Amino acid sequence: MVTLVEVARHAGVSASTVSYVLSGKRPISDLTRRRVRDSIEQLGYQPHAGARALASSRSRIIALMVPLRTDMYVPVMLEIAVAVATAARAHGYDVLLLTGEEGPAALRRVTGSGLAEAVILMDVQLDDERLPVLRAAGPPAVLVGLPGDPSGLSCVDLDFAAAGALCVEHLAGLGHREIAVIGEAPGVYARHTGFAERTLRGLRDRAAELGAGLLHRPCEGGHDAVAGVLARVFDERPGVSAFVVQNETAVEPLLALLRRTGRAVPEDVSVVAVCPEPVAAQASVPLTSVAIPAQELGRRAVERLITELSARPGDGGPEVGGPRAGGPRGGRPGDDGAGAGASPAPGVELLTPVLTVRDSSGPAPASRGGVRN
Amino acid sequence: MVTLVEVARHAGVSASTVSYVLSGKRPISDLTRRRVRDSIEQLGYQPHAGARALASSRSRIIALMVPLRTDMYVPVMLEIAVAVATAARAHGYDVLLLTGEEGPAALRRVTGSGLAEAVILMDVQLDDERLPVLRAAGPPAVLVGLPGDPSGLSCVDLDFAAAGALCVEHLAGLGHREIAVIGEAPGVYARHTGFAERTLRGLRDRAAELGAGLLHRPCEGGHDAVAGVLARVFDERPGVSAFVVQNETAVEPLLALLRRTGRAVPEDVSVVAVCPEPVAAQASVPLTSVAIPAQELGRRAVERLITELSARPGDGGPEVGGPRAGGPRGGRPGDDGAGAGASPAPGVELLTPVLTVRDSSGPAPASRGGVRN
DNA sequence: CCGGGATATCGAAGCGCTTCGACGCCGGAA
DNA sequence: TTCCGGCGTCGAAGCGCTTCGATATCCCGG
Missing domain, CATH: 1.10.260.40 (lambda repressor-like DNA-binding domains)
Structure with a gap:
């Protein structure tokens, strides 16, 4: 050597x-x-990386903790991970991949040993067991997601509440009065995964404001599960004329079932999804949807971390050592490319959701069930 | 500290x-x-990790290179990555996440700097530009996938050729004489991604042996693309009574389209897929399929690497330092849990595919088009 | 012609750990 | 009793890099 x-x-x-x-x-x-x-x-x-880390006490490594379970949003997770790795490299950092398996201990291990200088957490739950570690003199950290109490933490996420509201607004604007929500698997709610609950709150609040009826049903992925849920929905609320889907694996089954039961989309029933763009665009009926900006989330998380890191010791020198540092950065820290909403707390950055209208949503069929008013 | x-x-x-x-x-x-x-x-x-690495010249880090593009097999990729991370931890190793972006240079960088001791490569192409780096006095490496020339390399993969053969056998055994293959996106073949081509070869060879007709069509994901391909298939070969699908995003559209065009599965048309278990099991018709054992692949790749690593320097001591090392290992190196096929080359380990019969395949409809013989 | 302040370079002291050789001690064989 | 061989422990020498002070050099004004 x-x-x-x-x-x-x-x-x-x-x-x-x-x-x-x-x-x-x-x-x-x-x-x-x-x-x-x-x-x-x-x-x-x-x-030599080790020698460098030893002498400078900076490892130039960021730890990324991904969920162990792969029961939801899989493509989103990978996309975020890849975006994080790419963005980190652009700043001369490497990424260490941790799974949720070891839990909080993994965080202590990699930061305590100086292996990683900072961490990014994905799949944050409302009351996440890893958070105490971070708050208590923890290393620099950014969460992708929003815990119940984000105080003292740095978070980046899509504003899912706004996303929910946006869906309801869109549908209500088209005249729909009864909306059903096909949600994530029950387990996701049981874990109190922030984004699912926040979406739901946004949906409910806006529906209440606009006087629309809202029926929420968690749903496992897969054809049969969706079929069951769907049957019960129409049973309980025959007047439902619109669906909001927040569950990638339920999208196609839902469309197939609607078709099969003779309901045309969007003539008879409208469907709006909260999902990554490719899923919406490639569905059997291109879906009106609110995108989940995975890459953007990953990139922003890294930008935040880098900012925090370089603000720490007397750094800020030029030529950080990474090849072509500062090269292909889509946006500069501080820009509001996708529009950061007014932060509800310092350190929390919520991206403003964008609804793209495609072919799956249209005017409510003229008074089918009982239209109020 | x-x-x-x-x-x-x-x-x-x-x-x-x-x-x-x-x-x-x-x-x-x-x-x-x-x-x-x-x-x-x-x-x-x-x-201190750095100090350790410096003094012992062993970083206890494995680099994992995942594809940058996310146009195929996304859940499989994530699952492999997570499995690798988990298995590595069980041996006291951490995993560094690299994207394909930097290409061969990334390999040189992380191994040359002593950051990583070994590498695992995913999404290997037939003539992969990263391979020369590995052959020429490279670090210990394991490929998940099979390049055109695996000599001097350590590889783990599903035996996709056998998987293809298995599909044809199953269908031919049910009396199908004309089989259509819905493949990956054209770009995947253009890149010469090994698994796609090997599957195709397996399909073709066995079809030829069994005297069955085989029509292969690459296919972008998404409803419309599948619709186009399907129309042309039935146009060219009206006698097609079975499909083999190797493209997750084409599965549901295919089923939907068959249904819509009045072809019942499996009464009129049989469908067999090469895909992860959850996709097959949760499809709108549970699919007869050959599973892609993502976790197994990840685990085996790590086992191989660890074996190679500990065979190197005068190691082999007890208590490697990782917490609970040797704990939750599903299988021990050398076991043939999933059955390793006879290796075509030393260093290549191909897992024997398993076909699970579900609801989507059945006897060919009695002589519909022209049945030969 | 000399002092002072940049500017460019060097030397040495670590960073925290591993590892090799050495040493003291104890029990058994001679 | 003496000698020998382990066993258990210690001390010291790095591993390759960063960083802090010191030094040498040069240019300028006085």
Whole structure:
């Protein structure tokens, strides 16, 4: 293995000079810098990560904790993870993959050992057991998701409440008075997963405001489960003319079942989904939907973390060492590309949802069941 | 931060003794060991990862390279990734998440800098640009997938050729003489993704052997794309009575379209899929399918790597340091739980596919088009 | 012609851990 | 009793890098 000392010898300078060329923390003459760079190139030198971490107490690693279970939003999770990795690299950081399996202990382990400088948590629950670790003198952290009490924590998420409200508004605007919500699997609610409950609240509140009826049903994925739920929905509320779906695996079964039972979309029944764009766009009926901006979430989480990290020690120097740092960054920290809503708490950043109208929603059929008013 | 020296002082021993207690590489008396362990506990000591890596030149980190694009097999990818992370932890290793973005350079970077000791590559293509790096004095590596030339490489994958053959056998056994294959998106074949081509070969070879007609059509996901492909298939080969689907996003659209065009499954048309179990089991018609054992693949990849790693330096000592090492390992290296096929090359481990019969396949309708013979 | 302040470079002291050789001690064989 | 071989422990030397002070050099004004 080529070491810094060998590079120094080869370039005819001292070790510290090579180090300063690399870090840019002290001025180095053009000539020397060039010579050192040449030597680095020729010898194929790569700084030893461990030695660096030891000497500088900065590992340049971010830990990303993904849920162990894969019962929901799988593509979203992967997309976020990949976005995090990509964004981190653009800032010279690498990403350590943790699963929820070890729980809070994993956080202590990787930060306590100096393996990771900071963490990003996905799939945060309302009362997440990992949060105390973070609050108590924890490492820099960003949650993708919103816990019950976000105080003292940095969070990024889609504003699911607003997303729910948006769906109801859209449907109510089209004249629908009875709306059914096909939700995530019961287990998701049982775990008090924030986004599911917040969506529901948004749906309910706006429905109440607009005087529309709202029926919520959790639903396992799969054809049969959806069939059961659907039958009961129409049984209880024959007047339902619109569905809001927040469950990727229920989308196609729902469409298939509606079709089969002779309900045309959107003529007889409207459907609005909260799901990633590809799912909505490729559905058998292109769906009017509120997108889940997975990439954006991942990117923002990293941006926040980097900001926090570089604000800490006397850093801020140029040339962080990552290749092409600062290159392909879609947006700069602080821009409001997707529109950050007014934060309900400092540290919480909620992206404003956007509803895209496609083919699955239309005017409510003229008074089918009992239209009030 | 608590250091080893502080632990030593607290326990009244030397630093090296603490180190040996931790590594178990030299005998330590019971009494001393207990004292040291107590001190570690009380002080909440965590060994510094960087210092460890530096001194021992072993980082205890495995790099996992996942594809950047997310146009196929997304749940499988995540499942493999999570399985890798879990299995690695069980052996005291952590996982570094790399995306394909940086390509071969990322491999050089993380292994050259000693950040990762070994790598696992997913989404390997037939002629993958990352392979030369691995062959040329590369780090220990395991591919999940099979490149065109696996010589000198360690690979784990499902035997997709056998999977294809299995599908054809099953259908031919039911009397089907004309089979259509709905494949992955054209881009997947264009990239020469190994598994897609191998499946196709398996399908074709066995079909030829059994004298069945086989029509292969790549297919983008989404309803409309499938509709187009399906129309053309029936146009070209009206006698098609069975489908093999290798494209998760095409499954539901296919079933919906068959239904809509008045073809009952499995009475009129049989469908067999190559996909993860949940997709098959939850489809609107539970699908006869060959499972893609994502978890198993991830686990085996890690087992192989660990074996290779511990065979290297003078390791093999007890108590590797990872918590509960050797705990929840589903299978031991060398077991043939899922049945490893006879390896076509040393280092290649192909899992034997298993076909599960569900509701989507049945006897061919009595001579519909022209049955030969 | 000299002092002062940049500017560029060097040397050395760690960072926290592993590991090798050495040493003291105890029990058994001679 | 003496000698020998383990066993258990210690001390010290790095691992490769960062960083802090010190030093040398140069240019300028006085």
